[in-house]
Amino acid sequence: MRHSTGQKDRESRLLRQLREKGYKLTSQRLAIIHLLAGDTSHPSASDVLKRARKRVPKISMSTVYYALDMLKREGLIRELEFYEKENRYDINISDHINLVCRKCGKIEDFMGEVPLSPTEVEGKTGFRPEGMRFEFYGYCRACKNRGKR
Amino acid sequence: MRHSTGQKDRESRLLRQLREKGYKLTSQRLAIIHLLAGDTSHPSASDVLKRARKRVPKISMSTVYYALDMLKREGLIRELEFYEKENRYDINISDHINLVCRKCGKIEDFMGEVPLSPTEVEGKTGFRPEGMRFEFYGYCRACKNRGKR
DNA sequence: ACGCATTTTCGGAATGATTCCTAATTAGAT
DNA sequence: ATCTAATTAGGAATCATTCCGAAAATGCGT
The missing domain is CATH 1.10.10.10 (Winged helix-like DNA-binding domain superfamily/Winged helix DNA-binding domain)
Structure with missing residues (x-):
């Protein structure tokens, strides 16, 4: 860390x-x-x-x-x-993945390794990444247990 | 494919x-x-x-x-x-990564493997993903060669 | 501590994308 | 050909954000 x-x-x-x-x-x-x-x-x-x-x-x-x-x-x-x-x-400006709950709207940070490097992307496409935004949309632990609606 | x-x-x-x-x-x-x-x-x-x-x-x-x-x-x-x-x-509704050019605004699709599975995320966090959005912001091949501004 | 130049604040007006509303039109079924 | 429910058009309404100008406040130098 x-x-x-x-x-x-x-x-x-x-x-x-x-x-x-x-x-x-x-x-x-x-x-x-x-x-x-x-x-x-x-x-x-x-x-x-x-x-x-x-x-x-x-x-x-x-x-x-x-x-x-x-x-x-x-x-x-x-x-x-x-x-x-x-x-x-x-406030968290480091690269990370947001988990956005479709029911309650909560946004959690998922701080695991970001699984795709800018270098790799540039090598394959010529596009040079400088920033990123990764998100998953779904249901947080609490909402998925209570039913989605 | x-x-x-x-x-x-x-x-x-x-x-x-x-x-x-x-x-x-x-x-x-x-x-x-x-x-x-x-x-x-x-x-x-x-x-x-x-x-x-x-x-x-x-x-x-x-x-x-x-x-x-x-x-x-x-x-x-x-x-x-x-x-x-x-x-x-x-129109491309399959999971993929968007490459968004900060200079010309073009959005390319990067169709490589999405490098993080919903199952893996759920295992680690309890959050159940149903949709995703991955983006890199940077400069496309044409813009990066012409200088960023 | 005081005055000054510049930045910041405030409230309201302007903007601009999107949504809503209603009446008129039209696709597709019978 | 007729009918009905869905769709369209155009304008008004909405709402987050940006812009504006005058008033206030910060933090500098003295």
């Missing part, structure tokens, strides 16, 4: 990186980063807004989008578009 | 399946199915509209969406949401 990815570690790492790049650490951003660092549920922008308001009640949706966009541009979070309406944001 | 997937084959197979299920084969649908069957470029809904109008000039966007939704519900095409605005539609 390369990083220990505890919430505290992750949070202070993010804050340090932003400070180094000269971003201002406003109370709004502190709240957003804090909640993202401790969240593996892949929240949507409105989820982020709702939770950020517990600390900063007057934060606006525009601010949430502005902050998420900044984190995204800096490569500190990953944005995922799914088959539902809203995008989801993932 | 399991199916020969020539355009003609694919088109008549789609039409047969729809007829069997009792769908009406209108001129609008014939045009849409014809163009999708011969298209591996993963067109968006507005691409489909534009090309369908060559055969059926008065076809409306609502009709295109209605037809795409029907094909999708019947499992005859696959809808993909990407990081651009519009969804894309893929």
Whole structure:
């Protein structure tokens, strides 16, 4: 395992990186980063807004989008578009596979080895991969036991 | 290789399946199915509209969406949401990997073996996969040679 | 601690893809 | 040829996201 990815570690790492790049650490951003660092549920922008308001009640949706966009541009979070309406944001930027439950909507990370290397793909096709997205859609342990609907 | 997937084959197979299920084969649908069957470029809904109008000039966007939704519900095409605005539609519903070019936007299919079995995932996680989506983002052969920007 | 330049925030308006609605049309069965 | 249910067209509605401009706040230098 390369990083220990505890919430505290992750949070202070993010804050340090932003400070180094000269971003201002406003109370709004502190709240957003804090909640993202401790969240593996892949929240949507409105989820982020709702939770950020517990600390900063007057934060606006525009601010949430502005902050998420900044984190995204800096490569500190990953944005995922799914088959539902809203995008989801993932603090786990390492290559991994998402397991998306079709019943409850939960998104788990599957951290096993990614079984296909960019080099192999480029060798066979000439296409040079720089990023990836692997997902399985199905039913999580809880939902598959309760019946799919 | 399991199916020969020539355009003609694919088109008549789609039409047969729809007829069997009792769908009406209108001129609008014939045009849409014809163009999708011969298209591996993963067109968006507005691409489909534009090309369908060559055969059926008065076809409306609502009709295109209605037809795409029907094909999708019947499992005859696959809808993909990407990081651009519009969804894309893929006539290739077998499991495969998409190679998405960040410069020209082209989406190629990579038909090699999918290197991770649903059974393996379920064994390790309890999650039961039913569908998948694997993508690499990068630069296609043409774009990588011309420089990325 | 204070002022300043720049970034960030906020609220609302604009955008744009998709969905919804309703009346008119049409395919396919009888 | 008639009938009925499905389909179409066009426009309105929706909803996430982006854009805009004015006000506020950060963090720098002094």
